[in-house]
Amino acid sequence: MSWLTEFPQLSRRDLLTLRQTLDEGYRSFSRSYGEAIENFFDPLLAFLVWFENLLVEAPWWVVIAAILGITHYAARSIKLTVGVGISLFLVGFFGMWEDTMSTLSIITVCTLISIALGIPMGILMARSHRAQSIITPVLDIMQTMPAFVYLIPVVMLLGIGKIPGLIAVIIYAIPPVIRLTNLGIRLVDKEVLEAADAYGVTPMQRLFNVQLPLAMPNIMAGINQTIMMALAMVVIASMIGVSGLGQPVLRSITNQYFTLGILNGAAIVVLAIIFDRVSQSYAKRSQRYMRSGS
C-alpha cells in the first residue's frame, strides 16, 4: 500500500522514455517539415525585412512626418501630435532611432497579422457556442503559458530569427483581440439585431453593417490591448534574435548597464504610449455618434 504514503507517480525510467519519445517525435517532425514551414513563411519574412528597411533607411524626418501625419489623421489633436513629435525626436536624440524603427516595424506587422487573424476568429466564436468552447481554453493557454515555454518548439522548428520571434509575439498578443471581438459581437443590442432581421438583411449585411460597427468599441479595446502586449513581448522576443529595442535591454541585464537599460526601456514606453493614445483617440473619434448632444 505504498500509494498511501507516497504519491503514485510514473517511474523515473517511464518518464524519461516518455520525454524522449515526444522530443524525438517533434524533432523528426521539425526535421522533415521544418524547411517546408520555413518556406511557407518566406513571403512574410521578405515583407518584414522590407518594412523594417523602409523605416530604418528612410530619412528620419520623413518617418517622423509620416507618423505625425497618421497621428493627426487619427486623433485630430494638436497636443497629441506635438507630444508624439517631441518624444520621437528625443528617442532619436539619445541614439535609439534604428532600434526603435525595428521595433516599430515588427509591432506594426504583428498587430496587422493579429487583427487579420483575430477578428475572423472572434466572429467565429460569436457565431458558434461550440467554437467558443473550443477556442476559449486555447486562448487561456496562450495567455498564461510562460512565453519561454512556447519559444522552445518554435525555435526548434524554425531556428532563431525574425519569423519565430514574430510568431511568439503573435501567440502572446492575439488573445485580447479575439476575446473582445467575440464579446463585442455578443453584446450587440438584441433589439437592433432584431430590427435588422425584420427588414430582411442578408447574413453578410447583418455582420458588416450592424454587428461589427456596433462591436467596434470593444474590438478597438482589444486591438489596443494586443498592441500593448506585443510591445511587452519585444524584450523576450529579442532573446531569439528579433532585432530592436529588446536587444540593448537584454544586453543591459547581462552586463548591468543601468542607463542603457533605462533609456531603451523608456523608448519602449514611448512607443507604447504613442500607440495607445493614437488608437484610443481614433476609437473615440470614430464612435462620437454614440454620445448624445451635438
Next chain:
Amino acid sequence: MTSPLIRIEGLYQLFGKNPQTHMHLVKAGKTKDEILAETGHTLGLKDINLEIQQGEIFVIMGLSGSGKSTLIRHFNRLIDPTEGRVIVEDEDIMELDAKSLRNFRQKKMSMVFQRFGLLPHYTVQENVAFGLRAQGVGKEEREKKAKQWLEDVGLAGYENQYPAQLSGGQQQRVGLARALCTDAEILLMDEAFSALDPLIRSEMQDQLMALQDRLHKTIVFITHDLDEALRIGDRIAILRDGELVQVGQPADILLHPADDYVEKFVRDVNRARALTVETVMKPPTHRIDAKTINDALAHMRSAKSGYAFYVNDEGYQGFVSEENLAKVAKEKGKEPLCEDYYEDSFVISPETPLEEVIPQTLDHDHPLPVVNEAGELTGELSRDDLVQVLTHTPTSDAAGNDDASEDEGTAKGTSKEPPAA
C-alpha cells in the same frame, strides 16, 4: 366578407430544449405551470387563432408575460412557432426558405420596436433608408424617399443627426419613418409607444392615426395599455398567459368583457372618453315620416311617446312634440309638417365621444337624435342609456344592451363600420 390579409392558425409556442416531445402535454390541456413543473418548458402561446383584415388597426393587448411580444414576432418569423401556421395573403410564411423570407420581410412587413432598434452608427436619414438598403435600392432613390418620410413624420432638418442626439419621441418617429419607407403593406408595432412619456405618447398616437387615414396600412399593434388600445384599435385581442381571451371591437370589450380578467382590465377605463355615441345609442324608435300634422299626431299618440323625430326622404328634419302639435292641429291639421313646428333640440353625431354629449343629454327630458354626416337619423340617445353605460351596469345583464344577445361576429357590423377592404 373579403378574405383576411393575415391568418394565424393553431399557433403554439413552447420554449425549451425539446418542445416537440412535450407538445402532447399542451394538447392535453395542462396549464402553463404544470408543464413548467413537469418538463421545464415554458408555454409561450397556446392555440392562437386570429384573422386580421386589410386596412385595420388590430391591437393585441396583454400584461407583461402574456406573450404578446412573442406573438408579434411570429408574424415575420423572428421567432418560429412550435406548431401552427401564419398565412399572409394565402401564403404560408412558415414554408418560406431563407431567401424568400428575407424578401417577404423586405417588401411585405415592416416593424417598429419598443426601444426603437435604431442603428446608432447611422444618421437619421440612413436609418430611415435602412429597409431600402437591405433591398438593394440605389443611394439616390433611398435618400429621396427617406427625406420624404422624415418630412411626413415631422422630422425634416434632422437628416444628418445621429439617433443618440434625438429625444425618445423623435427616435420613435425615425423608427416609424423607417417602417413606412419600405412601403410595406403591413406594419408591426411592438409596444411602439410604451417607452414614451404620456404626452408624447398621445401625440404619436394622433400622428399614427393621421398617417393611417392617408395610407390605409394594416397595422398590428402591441400594447399593455388599454386606453391606448381603445383609442387606436379597430379591433382588440386580449392575451393572457399565452391564450387569447377575447377578440372584439373596443366597445364590445368595454361593454361585454368575456371574463373576470378582461372585466378587471376595463374597470378603470374612462368609458365616457373611450365610447362613442354610436356604441350606446338605441335604434330610433320614435321616428315618423308623416306627411301632415294630423298624421304625426296620430303616430305619436299611438306610440304614447309624446315626441318624435321627423324624417323625410332628405333625412332627419327636426324634433316635434305632441303637446305643441296638438295646439296647432285644429287650424292647420291638414298642412304638412315644416320648420315652423320643429322644436329646439340638440343633434349629436355618432362618432362623438360620450364625454362631449353628457351635458346636452342630461339637459333634455327626451332622447337626443343621433344624425350622421349624410344627415340620416341613425339612432337616439337617452339619459337612461347614458347613465346606465357610465355607471358600470353588471355585464351579465345582457338584456340591457341590444348587441349583447348577438354573437361577436355580427356585433362587429352593427357598432362600427367594417374597415375598408
